Amino acid sequence: MGADHAKRAFIGSFTSAGGRGITVAALDRYTGAPTVLGTSDAVADPSFLAVGRAPATGDTVLYAVSETSEGAAAAFAVGADGAPHLVGEVRPVNGSGPTHLALAGGHLLTANYGSGSVTALPVGADGAPGPVSGVLTHEGHGPDEGRQGSPHAHQVLPDPSGQWVLTVDLGTDSVRVCALDPATGTLRLHSEAALRPGTGPRHLAFHPSGGHAYVLNELEPTVTVCRWDAAAGLLEPLGETPVLPRDHDEGPAVRTYPSEVVVSHDGRFLWTANRGHDSISVLTLDETAEKPVLAAAVGCGGRWPRDLALDPSGQWLYAANEHSGNVSWFAVDAETGIPAHAGSIEVPAASCVVFA
Template sequence: MRPLIVLTLFVMTTALVSARELLVYIGTYTKTSSKGIYVARFDTETGKLGEPVLAAEASNPSFVALSPDRRFLYAVSEGAGASYAGKPSGSVSAYTINAADGLLTLINTAATAGKGPCHVSVTPDGKAVMVANYSSGVVALLRVRTDGGLEEPTPASVDQHEGKSVHPTRQKAPYAHSINPSADGKFAFAADLGTDKIYTYRVDSTTGTLTAAEPASVSLEAGSGPRHLAQSPDGRHAYVINELANTLTTFSLDADTGELKALQTIPTLPADFTGHSTTAEVLVRPDGRFVYGSNRGHDSITVFSVDAATGTLSTVEHVSTQGRNPRNFSLDPTGRWLIAANQDGDSLVLFSIDAQTGRLTPTGQTVKIGAPVCVRFK
């Protein structure tokens, strides 16, 4: 065989191996055995997850998010205390991702303008990072520097939620639980568990401002406790999982105004379940045909099918996550695999996804890791 042909085959084989392998980042609570943010290699063909290694030491980096170009990672420090740099604030850190091994190098850390940051996201243009501060009911936008680092938030990039709802202990004040950009980056949607509202903002990532949209919010049924939001790939619908009511609400989404209108609310638990449970995460499969939501207590993931015409949901099945407290889960970009993070089970459990039915099947692989909270594919 000629040398040129050998070289060509080698390059093609190397490209194939590279294309089928992804990195997976895991945010954790560091109260027990974990030390920070971990990274593992994932084979998209076999669904096999490698052993996680420590990518960066950090204090309770519960939620992490990747920049659109996959060069940077951002992580909140949920349990970093009531103050940061002398301010009554939590913190969020920016990291460079090493292209060779996936390990992280700290760029800088900035204040989040509120206490108990629990969720972080990045605008589609990569110019801003958004954080939800649970304990103080505050959301904030931080501009991204050219080196991937973060600027401090300004008064124009911070909003304090107001109000409360009916739950006697969980809704005595606003508790901002997540903030997500729209697909085009024009809007952001913040779910507040304490006020039973989804707040909508106009976003200017260049100037670093959050401005209330019109309407500024939409209310859910009292006692719902909205936690996380996921959007359909076509941008026409949003799905909000309600932690306290154990329900999932489907909204229509107006791409021009950002307005959300409730269409349907459906339970996430089986009708015969009588124990205590709360929901956590909600995600839409990349093809938009199925929605997934996690239940903590019932310790399961509920699979829903999506009506293509209306966006509304029908329950397909409830599948055990084979561990306690499935705080978060993630779908790989191909939509073939799901990784469930069992926070109190200290485990990541792998599932295959049936492309036609959306159903989940355990692959038999469980990876041990201390208190996993968030899973993100790179």
């Protein structure tokens, strides 16, 4: 596990469900415990966050989506008092229901679930996003008429090489590989990896070696292992692994919707958050990185874990439990990867945790 320790955690939440918006917390490096410093409800439903730095000063900048039908993104500076303050304007993303965002090539990118699109906004010297520079709209659908009648972009992120941008689409059962033009802020489709129909891919995480990616499926509790070729910009699905025990209680009333996948810094473990089952699954990875094996599933410390995040030290795992309104943290066993519950704080409608 790594030695770096985060000083702060930033927690997103749904203001429409009673959340406080963005919560800033100081982290105790020895216990993992967060202490709330400040909050901001300057944007509605900041369900996902990302951390970057202002190009001009190097200061930490916190980015947030506004997961509303109109769709927007904003940047925040965090002062010594711990309160987040808006930097620049809240920018429309020309897409509905943005659920994820990331930084790449001098731009802020948002994945817009409602409109099935990805938006690029240039980042200014102060870190604030500018007006939209490009929108790439997905096409297609899946077999689940209730969830896959149209594209639903759920995640956007750069690959480890920095050459490509990947977008995970729940509605089309696919992952698209795109090229971002840093000069114009436009996105071009390069390739598309088709996953098994009806799986509903939600998020992916890369192995630290950069040669593999793990796509977590929301409509079936599985993870799809993929080989990643950065030189060619191609993602190749290799197979699926269940993220829940075979004897887990599955039915219409307790259907499981996995939400997030995390890989350990040393590449030995993979964790998933499982809504409905309300658990964190632990999968071990061998030297090939292609054969995850389910080792355990432990309680998430609440209900409906929407997000799962590993701190920079690799010692602490945090679950944002949306329906129970809390963030739980766990000590990670360095030998087994199994997390042990260490504590919890109240965060109504919690949806995301990131670190700086």
